[in-house]
Amino acid sequence: MHQPHPECVTTVRVNYSETDQMGVVYHARHVVWLDIARTEHLRQAGYSYRDLEESGIRLVVTDLKIRYRNAARYDDVVRIRCRIQEVGSRRVIFTYHLEHADTGMALADAETTLISLDAEHRLTRLPPAIITALGGGARATS
Amino acid sequence: MHQPHPECVTTVRVNYSETDQMGVVYHARHVVWLDIARTEHLRQAGYSYRDLEESGIRLVVTDLKIRYRNAARYDDVVRIRCRIQEVGSRRVIFTYHLEHADTGMALADAETTLISLDAEHRLTRLPPAIITALGGGARATS
Amino acid sequence: MHQPHPECVTTVRVNYSETDQMGVVYHARHVVWLDIARTEHLRQAGYSYRDLEESGIRLVVTDLKIRYRNAARYDDVVRIRCRIQEVGSRRVIFTYHLEHADTGMALADAETTLISLDAEHRLTRLPPAIITALGGGARATS
Amino acid sequence: MHQPHPECVTTVRVNYSETDQMGVVYHARHVVWLDIARTEHLRQAGYSYRDLEESGIRLVVTDLKIRYRNAARYDDVVRIRCRIQEVGSRRVIFTYHLEHADTGMALADAETTLISLDAEHRLTRLPPAIITALGGGARATS
Numbered sequence: 001m002h003q004p005h006p007e008c009v010t011t012v013r014v015n016y017s018e019t020d021q022m023g024v025v026y027h028a029r030h031v032v033w034l035d036i037a038r039t040e041h042l043r044q045a046g047y048s049y050r051d052l053e054e055s056g057i058r059l060v061v062t063d064l065k066i067r068y069r070n071a072a073r074y075d076d077v078v079r080i081r082c083r084i085q086e087v088g089s090r091r092v093i094f095t096y097h098l099e100h101a102d103t104g105m106a107l108a109d110a111e112t113t114l115i116s117l118d119a120e121h122r123l124t125r126l127p128p129a130i131i132t133a134l135g136g137g138a139r140a141t142s
Numbered sequence: 143m144h145q146p147h148p149e150c151v152t153t154v155r156v157n158y159s160e161t162d163q164m165g166v167v168y169h170a171r172h173v174v175w176l177d178i179a180r181t182e183h184l185r186q187a188g189y190s191y192r193d194l195e196e197s198g199i200r201l202v203v204t205d206l207k208i209r210y211r212n213a214a215r216y217d218d219v220v221r222i223r224c225r226i227q228e229v230g231s232r233r234v235i236f237t238y239h240l241e242h243a244d245t246g247m248a249l250a251d252a253e254t255t256l257i258s259l260d261a262e263h264r265l266t267r268l269p270p271a272i273i274t275a276l277g278g279g280a281r282a283t284s
Numbered sequence: 285m286h287q288p289h290p291e292c293v294t295t296v297r298v299n300y301s302e303t304d305q306m307g308v309v310y311h312a313r314h315v316v317w318l319d320i321a322r323t324e325h326l327r328q329a330g331y332s333y334r335d336l337e338e339s340g341i342r343l344v345v346t347d348l349k350i351r352y353r354n355a356a357r358y359d360d361v362v363r364i365r366c367r368i369q370e371v372g373s374r375r376v377i378f379t380y381h382l383e384h385a386d387t388g389m390a391l392a393d394a395e396t397t398l399i400s401l402d403a404e405h406r407l408t409r410l411p412p413a414i415i416t417a418l419g420g421g422a423r424a425t426s
Numbered sequence: 427m428h429q430p431h432p433e434c435v436t437t438v439r440v441n442y443s444e445t446d447q448m449g450v451v452y453h454a455r456h457v458v459w460l461d462i463a464r465t466e467h468l469r470q471a472g473y474s475y476r477d478l479e480e481s482g483i484r485l486v487v488t489d490l491k492i493r494y495r496n497a498a499r500y501d502d503v504v505r506i507r508c509r510i511q512e513v514g515s516r517r518v519i520f521t522y523h524l525e526h527a528d529t530g531m532a533l534a535d536a537e538t539t540l541i542s543l544d545a546e547h548r549l550t551r552l553p554p555a556i557i558t559a560l561g562g563g564a565r566a567t568s
Contacts, residue, residue, distance in 0.1 A: 015323070016333075017170055017316045019163035021216055026159050027487045028457035032301045035454075039299070039359075049300075050359040061453045064492045071547075074163055075323075075334040121497075157465070158475075159458045169345045170319075173312035174443045181441070181501075191442075192501040203311045208348045213405075217465075217476040263355075301452050305445035305500055312443055358447055 008041035008082045011101055014074050024071035030098065031064065034110055037080040038094045045133040056119045057126065059092065063113035069106045077101035087136035089125045090116045150183035150224045153243055156216050166213035172240065173206065176252055179222040180236045187275040198261045199268065201234065205255040211248045219243035229278035231267045232258045292325035292366045295385055298358050308355035314382065315348065318394055321364040322378045329417040340403045341410065343376065347397035353390045361385035371420035373409045374400045434467035434508045437527055440500050450497035456524065457490065460536055463506040464520050471559040482545045483552065485518065489539035495532045503527035513562035515551045516542045 012033055020026040039049050049059070072078050079101040085093040092114050098107040118124040154175055162168040181191050191201070214220050221243040227235040234256050240249040260266040296317055304310040323333050333343070356362050363385040369377040376398050382391040402408040438459055446452040465475050475485070498504050505527040511519040518540050524533040544550040 015316060015320050016162055017168050017319060020158055021161035021163060021165045022484060022486075023163045027490065028159055028454050028461075031454035031457055032299060035301060036299050048359060058448060060448075060494075062494050064453065064490070064494075066490045068486075068488050068490075074337075075332060157458060157462050159461060164342060164344075169348065170312050170315035173315055174441060177312075177443060178441050190501060195500075200306060202306075202352075204352050206311065206348070206350045206352075210344075210346050210348075216479075217474065300446055301454055303447040304442055305447060305449045307447045310443050 008037065008044050010037045010040045010080045010082065012036060012078050012080070014072055014076045014078065016074060019074050022071075024073055027066075027068060030066055030068070030108055030110065033078065033080055033098065034064075034082075034094070034096050034112055037082040037096055038112070038114075041082045041084070041094070042134075045130075047130055047133060052130070055127075057124065058117045058119075058121075059114040060117050061112050062115050064110070065112075066108055066110040068108045070100075072098075072100070072107050078107060084134050085111065087126075087131055087134045089131065090123055092116075092126075092134060150179065150186050152179045152182045152222045152224065154178060154220050154222070156214055156218045156220065158216060161216050164213075166215055169208075169210060172208055172210070172250055172252065175220065175222055175240065176206075176224075176236070176238050176254055179224040179238055180254070180256075183224045183226070183236070184276075187272075189272055189275060194272070199266065200259045200261075200263075201256040202259050203254050204257050206252070207254075208250055208252040210250045212242075214240075214242070214249050220249060226276050227253065229268075229273055229276045231273065232265055234258075234268075234276060292321065292328050294321045294324045294364045294366065296320060296362050296364070298356055298360045298362065300358060303358050306355075308357055311350075311352060314350055314352070314392055314394065317362065317364055317382065318348075318366075318378070318380050318396055321366040321380055322396070322398075325366045325368070325378070326418075329414075331414055331417060336414070339411075341408065342401045342403075342405075343398040344401050345396050346399050348394070349396075350392055350394040352392045354384075356382075356384070356391050362391060368418050369395065371410075371415055371418045373415065374407055376400075376410075376418060434463065434470050436463045436466045436506045436508065438462060438504050438506070440498055440502045440504065442500060445500050448497075450499055453492075453494060456492055456494070456534055456536065459504065459506055459524065460490075460508075460520070460522050460538055463508040463522055464538070464540075467508045467510070467520070468560075471556075473556055473559060478556070483550065484543045484545075484547075485540040486543050487538050488541050490536070491538075492534055492536040494534045496526075498524075498526070498533050504533060510560050511537065513552075513557055513560045515557065516549055518542075518552075518560060 014025055018025050018029045042049050079099050081097040083095050085095045094112050096110040100107060116124050116126045156167055160167050160171045184191050221241050223239040225237050227237045236254050238252040242249060258266050258268045298309055302309050302313045326333050363383050365381040367379050369379045378396050380394040384391060400408050400410045440451055444451050444455045468475050505525050507523040509521050511521045520538050522536040542550050542552045
């Protein structure tokens, strides 16, 4: 019925604050970039995470994996290709490919698993409309 | 009646994440160190900021001034000398001297002004006991 | 001869990582936004800070002042209006006005003073072309 | 010959800057805590990472995995138990268990793989003395 949700592409430009004395982006900053990318992914799917949270649902990261391939450097524009790997009633898995925007050089690959919690931090179901918007349904797992 | 509140001394060790590609601590990190220092100052005065916030009072920074003197570097231990410059019924001004713990070399001087807000973000009075503990009272201004 | 350098306008969108448990942007993040804004200002004036640094010149913050007026919140778009207040042979002063992009509500005003250092961290003169591009010259101070 | 290298225990206290509007520690901060923990681990093994880097060797993170179990909160003291899982001639794998210092409640488990690069960012061998100090040798893999 619904089409598989496309890849969402976001770019960030490396600020000086993100570099370390090795002259490259400090490896914890990539975690923030993943957050920026999936927030935009939700927005493109028609959902603002702000609205989702105000409606009482929180998506909380339970698993994070990053493989770093090449260093990003100051003032580089980094492209983040974000996909939804799996969407279930209480869980979403996003995968990411980070690359240098000018050259296409791979910078990192990553995966985050998020679960859906209510305002009291209990596991809760995602609204069906969001699951569908994110490409779940027939493909959905629980 | 009460004694002037003493200087509170806190130390932090510079982590790699705090450096930038100039090989020194990125200048926004000092702002976090000031926060760490005044939190410890409150604790030494007998108040945990966590308890204060849970009681419905928030101290919010309205003014920040930093003069940077020398660079802090990776793995340095930085000593922060924090004093209360002025404490009033709705406002506290902290001053800070940052120095290299081994050599005493001055790294920065800073000042932050904080106001007291209630849970609805309205200006509110600090509890008298805190004002006294922070050295206010006769010296207190409003 | 040269025209006064115009205001540079940059926007940033608040990411979740920038919020704190008070539900607003943590006050140290503004310092990074100022950096983003003046980097774009230099770029619009025809200079990339990356190139400047590779040529052996570093602009180092010596003074920082921020007055916080209203809280920025998650997912807000923040507009930073950056101006050059003063440009001399070894020093540049930037001023900033931060506002909510949708409503125009003032969020903060700030000022940073930067000095020009060479690769050995000694005070050095800015190239005359940059001083002119930044609006200095007749107005320049040393 | 050498004894298996013991667990290194480090503690950090959660600062306000590390919280997010969910009222818990933002998940990227754990990555910095892992860095703090392995730096202390190296120090206890007799090596300062600063000296190592000054001697021309850099340890660069290539893989990061974190499983988040429970939220850390403002002002909590977090204990990080860091172990060396594997040490080879060009690679070290650290594992970490993060727990609430007061209650022992598990907060997260993590693993980082680091490779050894020279000043030109080429793969290089770790000095044998470090490999031994970190518990490698008979157990060492390459």
